[in-house]
Amino acid sequence: xxxxxxxxxxxxxxxxxxxxxxxxxxxxxxxxxxxxxxxxxxxxxxxxxxxxxxxxxxxxxxxxxxxxxxxxxxxxxxxxxxxxxxxxxxxxxxxxxxxxxxxxxxxxxxxxxxxxxxxxxxxxxxxxxxxxxxxxxxxxxxxxxxxxxxxxxxxxxxxxxxxxxxxxxxxxxxxxxxxxxxxxxxxxxxxxxxxxxxxxxxxxxxxxxxxxxxxxxxxxxxxxxxxxxxxxxxxxxxxxxxxxxxxxxxxxxxxxxxxxxxxxxxxxxxxxxxxxxxxxxxxxxxxxxxxxxxxxxxxxxxxxxxxxxxxxxxxxxxxxxxxxxxxxxxxxxxxxxxxxxxxxxxxxxxxxxxxxxxxxxxxxxxxxxxxxxxxxxxxxxxxxxxxxxxxxxxxxxxxxxxxxxxxxxxxxxxxxxxxxxxxxxxxxxxxxxxxxxxxxxxxxxxxxxxxxxxxxxxxxxxxxxxxxxxx
Amino acid sequence: xxxxxxxxxxxxxxxxxxxxxxxxxxxxxxxxxxxxxxxxxxxxxxxxxxxxxxxxxxxxxxxxxxxxxxxxxxxxxxxxxxxxxxxxxxxxxxxxxxxxxxxxxxxxxxxxxxxxxxxxxxxxxxxxxxxxxxxxxxxxxxxxxxxxxxxxxxxxxxxxxxxxxxxxxxxxxxxxxxxxxxxxxxxxxxxxxxxxxxxxxxxxxxxxxxxxxxxxxxxxxxxxxxxxxxxxxxxxxxxxxxxxxxxxxxxxxxxxxxxxxxxxxxxxxxxxxxxxxxxxxxxxxxxxxxxxxxxxxxxxxxxxxxxxxxxxxxxxxxxxxxxxxxxxxxxxxxxxxxxxxxxxxxxxxxxxxxxxxxxxxxxxxxxxxxxxxxxxxxxxxxxxxxxxxxxxxxxxxxxxxxxxxxxxxxxxxxxxxxxxxxxxxxxxxxxxxxxxxxxxxxxxxxxxxxxxxxxxxxxxxxxxxxxxxxx
Numbered sequence: 051x052x053x054x055x056x057x058x059x060x061x062x063x064x065x066x067x068x069x070x071x072x073x074x075x076x077x078x079x080x081x082x083x084x085x086x087x088x089x090x091x092x093x094x095x096x097x098x099x100x101x102x103x104x105x106x107x108x109x110x111x112x113x114x115x116x117x118x119x120x121x122x123x124x125x126x127x128x129x130x131x132x133x134x135x136x137x138x139x140x141x142x143x144x145x146x147x148x149x150x151x152x153x154x155x156x157x158x159x160x161x162x163x164x165x166x167x168x169x170x171x172x173x174x175x176x177x178x179x180x181x182x183x184x185x186x187x188x189x190x191x192x193x194x195x196x197x198x199x200x201x202x203x204x205x206x207x208x209x210x211x212x213x214x215x216x217x218x219x220x221x222x223x224x225x226x227x228x229x230x231x232x233x234x235x236x237x238x239x240x241x242x243x244x245x246x247x248x249x250x251x252x253x254x255x256x257x258x259x260x261x262x263x264x265x266x267x268x269x270x271x272x273x274x275x276x277x278x279x280x281x282x283x284x285x286x287x288x289x290x291x292x293x294x295x296x297x298x299x300x301x302x303x304x305x306x307x308x309x310x311x312x313x314x315x316x317x318x319x320x321x322x323x324x325x326x327x328x329x330x331x332x333x334x335x336x337x338x339x340x341x342x343x344x345x346x347x348x349x350x351x352x353x354x355x356x357x358x359x360x361x362x363x364x365x366x367x368x369x370x371x372x373x374x375x376x377x378x379x380x381x382x383x384x385x386x387x388x389x390x391x392x393x394x395x396x397x398x399x400x401x402x403x404x405x406x407x408x409x410x411x412x413x414x415x416x417x418x419x420x421x422x423x424x425x426x427x428x429x430x431x432x433x434x435x436x437x438x439x440x441x442x443x444x445x446x447x448x449x450x451x452x453x454x455x456x457x458x459x460x461x462x463x464x465x466x467x468x469x470x471x472x473x474x475x476x477x478x479x480x481x482x483x484x485x486x487x488x489x490x491x492x493x494x495x496x497x498x499x500x501x502x503x504x505x506x507x508x509x510x511x512x513x514x515x516x517x518x519x520x521x
Numbered sequence: 522x523x524x525x526x527x528x529x530x531x532x533x534x535x536x537x538x539x540x541x542x543x544x545x546x547x548x549x550x551x552x553x554x555x556x557x558x559x560x561x562x563x564x565x566x567x568x569x570x571x572x573x574x575x576x577x578x579x580x581x582x583x584x585x586x587x588x589x590x591x592x593x594x595x596x597x598x599x600x601x602x603x604x605x606x607x608x609x610x611x612x613x614x615x616x617x618x619x620x621x622x623x624x625x626x627x628x629x630x631x632x633x634x635x636x637x638x639x640x641x642x643x644x645x646x647x648x649x650x651x652x653x654x655x656x657x658x659x660x661x662x663x664x665x666x667x668x669x670x671x672x673x674x675x676x677x678x679x680x681x682x683x684x685x686x687x688x689x690x691x692x693x694x695x696x697x698x699x700x701x702x703x704x705x706x707x708x709x710x711x712x713x714x715x716x717x718x719x720x721x722x723x724x725x726x727x728x729x730x731x732x733x734x735x736x737x738x739x740x741x742x743x744x745x746x747x748x749x750x751x752x753x754x755x756x757x758x759x760x761x762x763x764x765x766x767x768x769x770x771x772x773x774x775x776x777x778x779x780x781x782x783x784x785x786x787x788x789x790x791x792x793x794x795x796x797x798x799x800x801x802x803x804x805x806x807x808x809x810x811x812x813x814x815x816x817x818x819x820x821x822x823x824x825x826x827x828x829x830x831x832x833x834x835x836x837x838x839x840x841x842x843x844x845x846x847x848x849x850x851x852x853x854x855x856x857x858x859x860x861x862x863x864x865x866x867x868x869x870x871x872x873x874x875x876x877x878x879x880x881x882x883x884x885x886x887x888x889x890x891x892x893x894x895x896x897x898x899x900x901x902x903x904x905x906x907x908x909x910x911x912x913x914x915x916x917x918x919x920x921x922x923x924x925x926x927x928x929x930x931x932x933x934x935x936x937x938x939x940x941x942x943x944x945x946x947x948x949x950x951x952x953x954x955x956x957x958x959x960x961x962x963x964x965x966x967x968x969x970x971x972x973x974x975x976x977x978x979x980x981x982x983x984x985x986x987x988x989x990x991x992x
Binding site for chain 2: 350426500
């Protein structure tokens with residue numbers, strides 16, 4: 051029996067700015083142990099008995115970062131597939147397309163487990179037990195949702211009223227008073243957004259409850275395949291047909307309407323890490339209640355969450371603050387306003403400020419670059435190229451570049467010449483010269499690039515060849 | 522008649538960390554108009570009618586930065602002299618040595634005006650009027666102090682009870698209750714630490730009230746002159762004899778004991794800029810009471826002082842905070858704890874952390890350097906050399922250096938060769954090669970240095986020749 055873990059990897063996580071940004075969203079946030087939420091979701095998925103494939107629904111911009119994240123925690127041996135969305139269309143569209151592909155490839159009885167890439171589950175054994183129960187129910191034709199036994203009257207979650215595995219009703223995010231009632235009753239569970247079902251069951255229920263989503267999704271899959279040719283391991287969805295799929299959540303489109311629903315109540319240490327308070331609470335507090343990651347000096351300061359990885363933070367006479375430092379942006383928020391951090395993200399996005407979208411270190415398919423300094427007529431970058439990776443063959447009209455290798459070895463095309471540049475060696479690329487940078491080695495290549503010229507914008511680039519399809 | 526403005530330029534300003542640091546102390550803090558407190562003190566001093574000399578008491582470490590600061594605001598034409606203290610010994614020693622030198626050079630009747638380098642006076646006309654009155658009193662043999670008419674019951678200042686120009690008594694920093702009484706009485710003034718006197722009067726009063734300070738100071742001047750030769754424009758005090766001068770304030774040693782005291786009451790917009798609240802209040806508040814310099818995005822945030830010059834700051838749901846960002850350290854303090862910022866400075870100093878002493882950009886006699894990035898086996902610096910300045914002829918055992926000029930022109934000694942390196946050109950200095958960097962031009966030279974080697978500490982340097990006496 052095929053069993054496909056489906057990871058939904060998208061979403062901005064604007065409440066976790068400045069660490070979370072549009073091109074480095076919440077799933078990529080790394081916790082204290084160095085693993086990102088996405089890596090934890092991936093390991094959670096592949097660690098279940100009987101899993102035969104991991105299908106990830108993400109987008110083109112995040113694909114390489116996702117593959118890098120998986121590679122880092124060793125994904126060898128398991129079948130991997132990717133669905134690339136041209137834009138976000140909510141979970142119903144994602145699940146429909148995933149189910150269509152699984153049913154076609156593995157048959158309608160193949161089971162699927164749908165996980166969010168940005169949740170945390172701390173008790174893997176309890177989770178595996180819950181999945182085992184869910185598989186039995188799914189094999190018997192149920193759409194299974196996972197209901198978390200609540201330990202506090204959270205107002206940020208939807209609830210499920212349950213009786214054993216039976217769902218009585220779904221309820222929206224409640225008031226605090228209502229949430230307390232729910233907890234006291236003992237009948238309510240948090241709606242976790244984790245699902246298990248047979249692909250065929252989902253498709254049949256969608257046909258019944260949201261036929262327009264199913265039809266539009268099927269048309270999109272068909273159109274995308276025609277355009278790009280058949281490749282089960284990776285499909286990039288056609289932008290036009292995908293944008294015509296209605297934007298609805300899977301809960302709203304199917305789960306809340308279907309009579310095939312079952313719930314598995316469980317206690318698995320689940321959190322959706324919805325704010326800096328949730329993320330900060332993963333750190334151990336010191337005797338003053340401060341949870342500190344990085345370098346901080348505090349005086350008369352209590353119950354703060356402090357993350358300062360690159361710089362020193364001094365805190366004096368403050369309580370209950372969230373202090374999050376990144377190389378180009380710093381957040382200072384009161385804990386009681388943790389949900390409002392999204393307003394900063396929104397303001398930055400509305401004004402077109404880069405800090406909602408990019409970090410100072412920018413990820414590319416071949417590695418990363420970091421602008422270290424910009425001045426009048428010059429720009430200095432640190433460029434890191436992954437082993438075996440290569441930048442495009444390119445040319446700039448208005449800038450020349452000095453390249454100095456400080457770690458590893460570079461293979462360089464510079465005009466008509468091809469040469470190797472070793473650690474502590476340099477080369478010079480005059481403006482107008484075609485050039486290419488490649489890391490032929492097995493160590494990371496780290497290079498300092500000093501650009502010089504009257505115009506240094508990223509758009510002064512002519513790409514002649516690119517192995518990542520950007521030429 | 523000679524009239525010497527004496528500027529006392531030292532002190533840490535630990536309450537203004539992280540902008541103020543041991544080697545970039547409070548006088549060097551720049552205000553919104555781009556001028557530093559020191560430059561303002563200097564312009565205040567030279568802007569008075571009849572000033573014939575500016576004598577600055579500072580130390581070796583700050584001398585070049587002080588001279589640069591003066592040069593920037595154009596000090597041409599005025600006689601300038603410097604007294605370099607090997608350590609801080611409070612104001613009585615500084616005033617004694619200044620008065621000894623002025624009396625010897627210009628005669629005992631020469632007048633002196635003593636100013637702190639780190640205070641602010643916003644009404645120059647009222648100040649000039651007050652100085653004019655003070656000169657008359659000083660010429661008549663008085664030690665004159667400037668008493669500021671108070672506009673609030675400050676508890677951080679000492680007070681002077683006065684009647685006309687007569688001083689009834691000096692009082693220490695009062696309780697809030699006492700301070701309110703003082704204000705209500707109308708007889709009390711803030712003790713500003715600005716003084717005016719004839720050099721001979723001060724020396725005569727010191728002989729009477731603190732003869733040991735005067736004797737030790739005279740011995741120090743004598744010893745220092747013997748060691749270094751006579752040069753009125755610059756004397757570096759002998760460390761051993763200077764350290765034997767008692768550590769007392771001029772108020773305590775002389776002013777509070779002398780019967781020759783007079784006070785000039787005045788309203789000159791004076792502040793000692795004793796904390797971030799005082800400094801922040803110089804910025805205009807927006808409609809939410811936030812005083813912002815730099816780039817900040819705020820939501821539901823009120824009455825904060827925000828200074829973020831290099832990075833974006835997002836503030837959410839916070840009130841009455843002081844948020845001060847610098848390239849390598851950030852301060853978050855509650856306004857009510859503004860005085861306690863000194864504890865962070867003290868903790869950093871006690872633990873030997875560089876951030877109490879140095880900024881990321883380090884000032885040298887020849888210009889500045891900034892470490893842009895450090896990694897395993899490499900370090901990248903931005904080096905700026907002033908026109909006409911030169912680094913020492915030097916050699917490193919363990920590192921080679923790539924130099925890329927991005928602004929101006931460099932004259933380089935590289936082993937046996939001497940060459941000019943123009944903008945967008947580079948050169949390579951192998952480990953073990955003697956080398957020197959010089960800016961022969963009239964523009965600033967900006968250079969990117971990429972160091973490579975197994976050891977990159979600043980102490981791997983052999984200096985052969987240095988025009989700043991560091992070889």
